Amino acid sequence: MLLSVPTAFPVEVEIARKGVFRLLRSRRNSRGNKVAMASGIIGIPDSLDLNVEYLPIPTHATITEHEGHSAEEPYFDPTVPRDVNAFRGKTAYLSCRIYNMGNRTVSWIRHADVHIISVGTYTYTSDQRYFILHDNTSGDWTLQIKWVSAKDEGTYGCQLNTQPIKSYYIMLTVVGKMPDQSTYPESWWEKENNLQHRMLADVANVPAAYIANEGDMYVSLGSTLNLSCILNTSDSQLFWYHDGEIINYDSLRGGITIIVEKSNITVSTLHIKNTSIEDSGNYTCSPSNANSASTVVHVIKGECFGSLIVFVCFFFSFLFFILTLIYLKCSESVDEGCDASVC
Template identity: 40%
Template structure:
């Protein structure tokens, strides 16, 4: 209980300094026909955020009718105060808040996000008692997946179609290399009939197409995108 109360006390003390001790904001605003006293959170702000490992994560908090109150960010895992207004209260320099008092908005940036950063974050308004908005951060790793892995069976003479998807990527990979038995596939080889079709979107999909499968086409195939780990599958031509 003490771990929870202490940051609250610190936050209230900091807020008094930033806002002016003893000042009260009893202004009202009508929302959907109901009258709300004092500041309240904008319901349109996303409360579930996904970030890519190694990239910046952005958590947004916006309050309406903020008046002379202040927004603060806390990490729920250890109830650690990260920022109050435009001030930062953590030694971790990856955390930084962009605070716009006029808009009543605070954007918490977590640079070079890691898996350990995932979890619940709390945005507080310095009312008494405080009003809180919880934002859940998920940090994901770009992943390559081959459909049908770990093994695909194809009849001799039929087409081999190996499909690789790249998930959890904020942008398409710069390139995708395909390998057969650890050798880069040469699409201009004498074998012929080998091609790749790649569709770049939120989820990038790459198809390796091999016409008229032969026994020599059996073996391990690997999809190696520029922004994710390698995915492999073993093809059996029967």
């Protein structure tokens, strides 16, 4: 059986048996046609127009299916976007989500030069723009690329060291520079569930993020901090940073959760329970394809509020006492011809 394959790579050929093949190498058959040797899930060396000849899958080969996975078989979440757009000079986030991973290892590969970017959470490159974000609770493995440029465009692979290797490929496209915020039209407010969502009324639908609690925030020591970030699109990922460091949801501190709601917009709410003085600082909501939004949080001891009230009350009481004395003094001196400028 012959199948026509487009020039883009990596190439997946869906067979009626639900086997997913990747091209390994090509050769000429007796009829002079280019034929791809394929078996299981493997990489391809180039991008060619090929006629693919169906070869039976060896009995030991693992077949990747989008549904009906066995309890032990690792597989990628097919709903994670395979096409990612990032503005030039901004940060790109390429993600894959793995289920039933077990003790296997995840690697990120750049196909342009077949370069291994990372193994696990360790990066194997001198380029400091690369960083691996991993969330144990969801099985997400995200490749972060800072300050992207046109040379970063291309295909990246998230690979799992199974036998044979399983891969999830993502195409990164770098688009023009993010427009300046001053060029945006006036924003409008939508009220939903008693939360004011600031969203951009932009005919170009430029992604924009806003933190609902704009300006400095003050919270009492030991209380719960709630921050909501609103993005006017649903096809982007949001990451939270505290003083420039990505927030670790699995830290020993505990009490940190994030709730994400998606409709025609995305709302990401950060909850930090039992706040401490160390939780003060700058909080940034950073989308994968839009400008970041930030706010400053001040965690203040409860007794400070009481002390402030006592000070204010004492000050105004003392001021009232002084003014009363002056008034009484002037009243006593009226009969003696008190100078008006003094009284």
